Amino acid sequence: MDNMLARASGRPVPRRRSRVALASGMVGLAVAATVAVASGANAGTTLATAAAEKGRYFGAAVAAHKLSDSTYAGILNREFNSVTPENEMKIDATEPQQGQFTFGNADRIVEHARSRGMSVRGHTLAWHSQQPGWMQNMSGSALRQAMLNHVTQVATYYRGKIHSWDVVNEAFADGGTGARRDSNLQRTGNDWIEAAFRAARAADPTAKLCYNDYNTDGQNAKSNAVYAMVQDFKARGVPIDCVGFQSHFNSASPVPSDYQANLQRFANLGVDVQITELDIEGSGQTQADNYGRVVRACLAVSRCTGITVWGIRDTDSWRASGTPLLFDGSGNKKSAYTATLDALNGGSTPPPTTPPPTTPPPTTPPPTTPPPSGGCSAAVSLNSWNGGFVATVRVTAGSAPIDGWAVALTLPGGATITNTWSARATGTTGAVTFRNVDYNGRLAAGVTTEFGFQGTGTGPTGTPTCTVS
Numbered sequence: 001m002d003n004m005l006a007r008a009s010g011r012p013v014p015r016r017r018s019r020v021a022l023a024s025g026m027v028g029l030a031v032a033a034t035v036a037v038a039s040g041a042n043a044g045t046t047l048a049t050a051a052a053e054k055g056r057y058f059g060a061a062v063a064a065h066k067l068s069d070s071t072y073a074g075i076l077n078r079e080f081n082s083v084t085p086e087n088e089m090k091i092d093a094t095e096p097q098q099g100q101f102t103f104g105n106a107d108r109i110v111e112h113a114r115s116r117g118m119s120v121r122g123h124t125l126a127w128h129s130q131q132p133g134w135m136q137n138m139s140g141s142a143l144r145q146a147m148l149n150h151v152t153q154v155a156t157y158y159r160g161k162i163h164s165w166d167v168v169n170e171a172f173a174d175g176g177t178g179a180r181r182d183s184n185l186q187r188t189g190n191d192w193i194e195a196a197f198r199a200a201r202a203a204d205p206t207a208k209l210c211y212n213d214y215n216t217d218g219q220n221a222k223s224n225a226v227y228a229m230v231q232d233f234k235a236r237g238v239p240i241d242c243v244g245f246q247s248h249f250n251s252a253s254p255v256p257s258d259y260q261a262n263l264q265r266f267a268n269l270g271v272d273v274q275i276t277e278l279d280i281e282g283s284g285q286t287q288a289d290n291y292g293r294v295v296r297a298c299l300a301v302s303r304c305t306g307i308t309v310w311g312i313r314d315t316d317s318w319r320a321s322g323t324p325l326l327f328d329g330s331g332n333k334k335s336a337y338t339a340t341l342d343a344l345n346g347g348s349t350p351p352p353t354t355p356p357p358t359t360p361p362p363t364t365p366p367p368t369t370p371p372p373s374g375g376c377s378a379a380v381s382l383n384s385w386n387g388g389f390v391a392t393v394r395v396t397a398g399s400a401p402i403d404g405w406a407v408a409l410t411l412p413g414g415a416t417i418t419n420t421w422s423a424r425a426t427g428t429t430g431a432v433t434f435r436n437v438d439y440n441g442r443l444a445a446g447v448t449t450e451f452g453f454q455g456t457g458t459g460p461t462g463t464p465t466c467t468v469s
Contacts, residue, residue, distance in 0.1 A: 056306045060312050125166070126193075155207070172225050197209055210276075211243050218257070219265075245263065275298055278310065299344070309325055406435045409465070410462075
């Protein structure tokens with residue numbers, strides 16, 4: 001196991017993971033896709049403008065304390081149209097004490113980006129690493145509720161300002177097993193990732209929700225396990241919109257031969273793919289060729305919506321000794337920059353399909369219990385914390401098809417619904433009725449669909465009633 005420094009963060013961060021000859025411990029920061037570019041830039045002459053012409057973004061991971069460096073900020077403003085905070089949105093930075101949230105440094109990055117027409121990737125809401133001490137010492141249901149509260153509070157605070165969230169980061173183990181990483185979050189229950197995504201959707205319905213990991217760039221046991229999870233989420237209507245590939249490469253861990261094919265197979269599941277933390281150690285033409293190859297792979301996959309490099313100058317990189325970025329320590333463009341720009345400007349590729357994130361239409365998994373006879377039934381599950389909750393309601397058609405449904409339930413006194421998805425709600429307190437939306441009202445016999453809502457106070461108890469409408 002290697003012990004590595006946080007990526008250009010100025011803070012040591014212990015790492016307990018290895019990547020083939022390289023402990024990649026990067027946390028995936030992802031980015032929002034916008035075609036706005038720095039003022040004064042000519043189309044195709046900067047990374048941002050060239051990417052925007054292809055319907056993509058080209059972003060960089062940035063540190064708040066470096067925005068006062070005129071060379072650093074100048075390159076950022078000229079060349080990039082998306083940013084990812086390096087460390088400023090991680091759990092230890094945003095909730096250093098339980099229930100006490102601090103956003104000053106993250107706000108500085110968000111305001112810098114948005115004032116210049118750049119989009120923002122939020123990184124990261126739930127992760128086994130860089131947890132504050134209070135969270136490291138928690139377990140079980142207390143940790144689960146604390147995690148959900150953190151996801152909800154941070155995503156709510158930035159609602160409408162984040163294009164994509166790395167909701168969960170690096171939850172799968174290295175090696176050939178394809179197993180989940182053994183972490184305090186994993187030990188709260190295997191559904192913790194799903195719970196985090198549902199809470200994030202409730203808190204910010206318009207942000208794209210991503211899973212982010214490393215050592216998944218080609219097809220292997222780890223990427224296969226992530227693929228299976230995404231496939232399952234899409235089948236069951238768990239809200240997931242994108243998958244992030246960190247893509248840290250060097251001579252011992254090169255760009256895989258099936259890199260493009262791997263991106264494409266994930267895209268074929270109906271999610272966007274994003275290259276979230278790109279850096280490639282090396283120099284000269286070899287490094288340039290590898291950057292060009294990665295860019296062309298993204299452009300060849302219509303749902304590859306953008307690329308983020310992890311840092312701006314080589315000296316800003318967590319792998320500075322490997323000179324892995326597009327600008328040298330003085331801010332000069334390297335041959336890797338030229339190859340990247342040439343690749344962005346080359347050829348004609350279709351723009352990515354990036355519809356607003358929505359919970360997918362219902363699918364038809366086999367019911368776990370016999371379907372009710374006629375009509376419909378509903379069951380509710382809760383993720384609760386002190387002062388709030390997220391409810392997921394499963395609606396099941398009976399022995400005959402239905403063309404619409406309505407679910408009624410009663411909230412306890414003092415509870416108020418603040419957000420609803422995949423249904424239309426009548427009322428926010430007391431007796432509330434939810435009706436289907438256009439895409440999930442028609443269900444075949446025995447088929448299920450889900451909707452959800454978030455609220456303050458205490459969540460509903462008891463069994464809701466379902467009627468055919």
